[in-house]
Amino acid sequence: MPTPTPTFFDRLTLSGIRLYQRHLSPRKGFRCAHAALHSGESCSAAVARIVREDGMMRGRSRIAARFGACREAHSVLRGGSALALGSGGVRGVCCCGPVPIPFRCG
Numbered sequence: 001m002p003t004p005t006p007t008f009f010d011r012l013t014l015s016g017i018r019l020y021q022r023h024l025s026p027r028k029g030f031r032c033a034h035a036a037l038h039s040g041e042s043c044s045a046a047v048a049r050i051v052r053e054d055g056m057m058r059g060r061s062r063i064a065a066r067f068g069a070c071r072e073a074h075s076v077l078r079g080g081s082a083l084a085l086g087s088g089g090v091r092g093v094c095c096c097g098p099v100p101i102p103f104r105c106g
Contacts, residue, residue: 004055013056017048033074034066043070 006014021044030036032043041049046066050059 003053004058006052007055007057010051010056013051014048017044017051020044021048032070033077034070037073037077043067 025042025044034040034046035042043066047063050062050066053059054062056063
């Protein structure tokens, strides 16, 4: 399926994600729970990819699924499972909005 022509809303969303990734994310010092647990792309990178591939409106179910997977990853990390403890020394969780984010110390 061809990539849809980006709408104004898609471009605005991607600009907001780039702003977040360049200026806010480096200052917070931690990754989203999904990236911390699975060592893959962050939620912001995943959402940007989905918006580029499908557009914001058509991709919203994939975006919601990604945030759901991030919430599940947070539950694993917060629960102190063996999977979480062996995957990078997560020390705590910061809840910034609807997505809880683990952080590492040291």
